Amino acid sequence: MSKIKTPQAIRGTQDIFGTDAEAFAFVVETFERVRKLYRFRRVEMPVFEKTEVFSRAIGETTDVVSKEMYSFEDRGGESLTLRPEFTAGIARAFLTNGWQQHAPLKVGTHGPLFRYERPQKGRYRQFHQIDAEILGAGEPQADVELLAMADQLLRELGIEGVTLHLNTLGDGDSREAWRAALIEYFSAVRGELSEDSQERLEKNPLRILDSKDPRDRKFVGDAPKIDAFLSDDARAFFDAVTSGLDAAGVKWARAEGLVRGLDYYRHTAFEFIPDEGSAAAAALGSQSTILGGGRYDGLMESLGGAPTPAVGWAAGIERLAMLVGEKSEPALEAMVLVEHDDGLAVANELLSKLRTAGVVADIMATGSVKKRYDKAVKQNPQHILRVNEHGYHGISGEGDNRRIVAAIN
C-alpha cells in the first residue's frame, strides 16, 4: 500500500469548527435580524465577476487590484476574478439588472471574499463579510440610516469599547483640492518621511495621514485639513450626517485623518475601531477596523452607468466573531442510550418523536454498555433515556423532563 500524502489546506483559508463556528453563525444571524429591522433586502451575488468589474470600480492603482486579486482566465479566455469585496459586484448588478427601478434600494448580503494577502490575525485569503448598501440615495439621511444600522448591529452583538470614527472626503472637487494640497505639503518634507510614505506620495497621498510611522506622524498633525477645502454643499452634507447621527443616538468621533484606500469614496467615510486599551483592541491585534465604509457616488460611472449616489459598509465576520465571546453549541437535552443492540428500532422511534417535538436529542449505541454510559455522560446530556432489548425503560437526569416525556408518549 503506497503512502498517499494528504493535501494541505490552502494558505490563508480556515476550517471553522465548534465554538468558533457558533460565533461565526451568531454574527450572521444577528446581522440577518437587524437587516430586516431596517428593511434591507437580501441579495445573493456571484462569487466571481469579470475582472474589469473590480479593476475599474476599485481603481487600478490600489493594492487590492494591483496585487491582491485572485484573477484567472476561464476556458473561454475571459479574465475573471474572485470577488475581493461586495460593493463593485452589487453596483454591477444594479446596472445590469435595472435595479434603478427600485431606487433607493437597500440591500444586504454576506459571504466569502478573496484577497491574496499575507495571512495574519484577523486577516485571511478567504475571509467573510457582512455587507449593507443603499443604492440610488444621495441624501445624508441614507448615511445616517446606514450608520444607525451598523451601530445597532454592534450593540446587539454585545461588542463594547468600539467607536465610530467619522470623516468626510468632500465631493470630487473638494477631494482633489485637498489631495493637491497634501502632495504639496508632504513633498516639502519628502526626505524625512518613511519609505512607505514617500511611495504613498505618488500613489495615494491621503493614506500618509493614517501612517503609523513616527517619522510621518510628526508632520501629519500640521497637514492641510479637508475642512479647509470643503465646498459649501459638502460641508452642509457632512453637517446633516452628523446631526442626524446625534438625533439617532449614534455616538461618533471626528477623525480628520481617516481616509479610505479605494478610489471610489466621496463624502462620508467611516470606520468602527476598538478604543485604545479596550479588550476588543487587544483581541484584534493590528487588524483593528471591524466595520468600514462610506459614500461612493462616483462608482457607478466608473462602470459605465449613470451617476448614481450610494453608501455602504462591510464588516469582517471573523473579526466580529473574535469579539462576541464564547458561543457554546446548543445543549443536549436528551441522550437515547441503547444498552442492547436489539433496542435500536425503539431508540430510533424515540429519537424521531423527540426531534419532531423540537427536543435536541442524540443517540449512543456503540461500544460496551459501560463505554456507552461513559461517552454519553461526557456529552453532558440533561437527560438520558435508557433503551434495552425489551424497549424503553426509563429516563434519568436532573431537572424538568416534562417536554421529553410528553414527546415520547
Add this chain to the structure above:
RNA sequence: GCGAUCGUAGCUCAGUUGGUUAGAGCGCCGGUUUGUGGUACCGGAGGUCGGGGGUUCGAGACCCCUCGAUCGCCCCA
C-alpha cells in the same frame, strides 16, 4: 512584497552541550475493578520528529532551501 518567532503522536507539550529501540498528559481502542450516569487501574494502536538537501562516525537537535503557522510592517473588513 518585507521582518521576527516557530513547526516532535489526533490535541497540549517534554526531549539536557548532537550519541544506544523518540517520551508524558489528554483523547481514541480494548480490558479489569467499581458503579444500577460522572471512579480507579492495566494494556494497545498511533510519529519516516513539516518536506528536501548538507555538515558529522552519528542530527529531532547544527547549516541552507522550501512549505506552513503565528505576530508585526504594508494593506484592509
